[in-house]
Amino acid sequence: MAEETDHESKTEAATERRVREAIEKGDIPFSREAPVFASTLGLLIALALFARGQASQLARDFAPLLDDPRGFALETGGDAMLLLSRVALAAGRFLLPILLILAVCSLTASLLQNLPRFVLDRIQPKWSRVSPMAGLSRIFGTSGQVEFLKSLVKFLSVSVVALLLLRSERTRAVNAMFVDPSQLPELILTVSIRLVSAVAIATIVIVAGDLVWARLRWQRSLRMSRQDIKDEHKQTEGDPSVKARLRSLAQDRARNRMLANVDRATVVIANPTHFAVALRYEPSENPAPLVLAKGQDLIALRIRAIAEEKGIAVIEDKPLARSLYDAVQVDQTIPAEFYRAVAQILFFLFARAR
Known part of the structure; x- marks a missing residue:
């Protein structure tokens, strides 16, 4: 009850000093959905520009294993390690460019929101971060409810889009059982590009809304009461009564020297x-x-x-x-x-x- 009253009393916008102190402490508006969306776009770029050539190379690397599985000796542990190393090397060449693009896109989305800042207070251990009551308040509070609603909307949107897309590709998936295995990577790549594109389009509204919500929530958390503003003014400009008293003393001293x-x-x-x-x-x-x-x-x-x-x-x-x-x-x-x-x-x- 006291907390609700406290929030109701904070009706004034944050001062420049309050905003500056919050930024210095690492309290900045941040949307978690933006890096995820950027990673999705990065995945789409990687699939469209790089994965096709990489998929062809991956198919050539795995062709001997698929065409003649018995041609690989597995009599000793060394043989198994050799086979696994070849598979891992082929998979690494395929995945590494994609992972790099995802990392770059995610970091770019984070940096565009706010520049990196090292704040020691953010990494110091605090009981509130492991307190069960504090965790429950975060889960069932306004922020937790909004996060749950975003996750639910995103899950439903992605599920519906994926379902509709897969249904439209049902015939192609059935026919894939009768085509040359070397053509499977191309088929999988095409379906993946369409699926990622649909997911990106479905979540773009959620990301835009989350960016606005993150900024509004941050501004709301920095709101101040009129008493807070008065106290801050006293700290920066000095207590008016004290300043008046000091001014009076200075005038008295000047007057006495004059007399x-x-x-x-x-x-x-x-x-x-x-x-x-x-x-x-x-x-x-x-x-x-x-x-x-x-x-x-x-x-x-x-x-x-x-x-x-x-x-x-x-x-x-x-x-x-x-x-x-x-x-x-x-x-x-x-x-x-x-x-x-x-x-x-x-x-x-x-x-x-x-």
Whole structure:
């Protein structure tokens, strides 16, 4: 019941990170029917292109044995081994090209679905792979039912096609008992090509459906709940509350450093309560006044309080204080458009100091 509820809660498509992690772990969509179908096509190609010549050679190799069985001595074990080696060599020459084509087609079908990837986790022993309960859940679960249905449909399709084909070849099979034995390989080859072609045509729909089903099942298995997406976002981007707290601490540290520099200011230009900008002017340090600190509301009041405590002049100029606050950042010199206004204030202060 809990498992069903868990599946129902996973309604969101998998994120790129989830898909990437699944691929890295070897969890990839794979159709078992595609390699089988490719092997069937490979067998058809082998029979149509190579088997005919190979069948003729096989018939010539076995002709002496069929024409004169008594001509082969079987008096000792060595004679038997010699006969078996000749039979095996002839059969190997016939089967080896076909087997190679089947292997190449099957591997190609697998590689076209997904590139090979070595994943250690896939070969590590796990109890779930040998657990009877896990095996029963796979057999009687949705995947097991789908696999059973595919196998049943494929078995019925192949059986019907093979039956219809063999019935159509019944007359030829009966007549084969009265023809030269050397012609039997050609007859068997022709019937085999027709049978494999019919089987390939009958199963192509099953293979196409299995490819789609494998992809849909894989995407469904990677679905995530909204909570999963939130947790992943926290892992990748960080917890928003923690990030906000860190940002607040960084701002507090920057503010404290800024306020610590106010005692080095030459003058503080302020709006009575809303804005305050602390400037330092030392020609030997900077060609223009430097902004040491600025603030609004409570920070502005704090800057004024520090300035008054340190005996630094506080000049109230509402337009200039607001303009400097908006235009200049801390640790930057004032722009040229403020030179005249600030120079008048500094000239007044220096003149009064004398």
